[in-house]
Amino acid sequence: MTSTMGPGRSPLADFPGIPEEFAQKYREAGYWIDETLQEFILARCREFSERTAVIAHSARASEASSLATVTWTYAQLEEEARRAARVLADAGAVPGDRVLLQLPNTAEYMAYMCGCFLLGVVPVFTLPKHRAMDLCQFARKTDAAAHVVCQGAEDFDYLDLYRRYAGDLRAEGLVPPVLVEVGGYTGEVDADVVVVRQSPEPLADLPAPVRNRGSERLSENVAFLQLSGGTTGISKLIPRTHADYLYSVRESDRICGVDQETVMLVALPAAHNFTMSSPGILGVLHAGGSLVFAADPSPQTSFGLIERERVTMASLVPPLLQAWIASAQRRTPDLGSLELIQVGGAKLAPSVAEKVVPILGARLQQVFGMAEGLVNYTRDSDPEEVVLTTQGRPISPEDEIVILDDDDQPVASGEAGHLLTRGPYTIRGYYLEEKANLFSFTEEGYYRTGDIVRRHPDGHLEVTGRAKDQINRAGEKIAVDEIEDIALTADGVADAVVVGIADEDVGERVGLVVMPQPGANFGSDPRSYFRTYFREQGVAEFKIPERVEIRASLPMTNVGKISRRHLRTALAKDMATTRP
């Protein structure tokens, strides 16, 4: 293996954390305990050593072109994590450094996620779908030491993606991260790319952890950076601490009944907050259960795995649930082992919710969460009506919920309004977003979720809408103004409006309305014109407008230009009623 030492990286920058008076309360209540993710991984791998931790495809193909399935016990998971830690250390990453993790749902994901925690580096949970524009931003913001990819697992050239943004960073005088390819790629690579060709020796001696914040307690330092859905510009970075995150994981296990017998299917992207911790991958590790990774999210693949591995629990976004229901009606798979299906990430229609028990034969749990913190669950003890029609109630008695009207005044009880929250696992500020933080957090430290909710008398929340300029496409969040800003840079665009078009299959699709400059020419197929343009700009595929309309003028009111939000609403309605 080549060893490329990276340059020294900057320490983590400061950001608004949870104030000491609150921290003290959370410690005293036993919510925050003094355990880091490194200690957590090591302790569970020892406690459950002989049990099965992971069943997944491995990107390190044992036979050319086919992905091999591996089964790792907890002891093997620790060994593989130590190998990954060795690779990262050899690439120059030292405790406290940031590492961009961009891996598909493979065994390597588990090895490198755990490897980061063992080494004491701060992973940044990017998704395989992110493209050059996203990665460039994440690398720049975090001064990442390494970027971990798997070239072989998908039909996409991550080396090319790396070259693109690394070039941009160098042009700005910055030092790009070292690229670490973990799939055993055999082609040519550049000098600053590390290809993991053989299994390195597990790292026996882990370096001493470092504090990356003011806090004396290691457990109250930053464990990783999660990505926000983003409402302004590209995804913001969410600094989560060991103590706050692990509290939410332990409580999630208790609420969802996760134990040693749990066999969880991981069908959604592993790095998503839902998949990670609600109760997700970390919840299963905490309890000593088993994780079964699906290489793709199709019902066929998942049903096969459920039958073969006797899966007991799965988490889905609503469109995927709909696909499961449709497929199960046609194929009658054996889902007998499946006890619980969690659904979250976007609003679940009651008409779909009520099909879960009769068609899939498993209990339903609604999950309304956010990477910034707050997670709500419906409980097994809730009446059926509550499970079908609400998005649950918070994890913690210390999760403070406030519902306000447009003027920041509390709504009457039972009325819908803006949801604000603060609590023992909700952040008080994004990483390096001073300006956005002023808007997203109140002076009292409440996070403005951008969701419109109604609270039922029993405390359950019902999501009734959204106030943020964001599109929710099958649980993937897209910031409207990010896409508008890019559209505006295309030749011949005078104005651009991006809207969410209501859609039965994925909830919402991205629509783009363009007002052309005089004489502009977008060819005979503007959609494909803009698709090509967005791709060239390094925009991730899921954010690229699926419908494009060219309009000589945009709606105005009699008092002049209407607000951007009204314009978007009007155009969205328009596009939903006119078929392309």
Ligand code: OOB
């Ligand atoms: C989850 O996290 P994010 O950060 O990708 O997105 C959070 C946003 C929420 O603010 C809300 O707008 C929407 O996604 N959302 C839901 C929902 N769950 C999330 N909207 C309606 N109904 C639901 N059940 O999406 C996430 C994080 C942890 C657990 C589950 C989901």
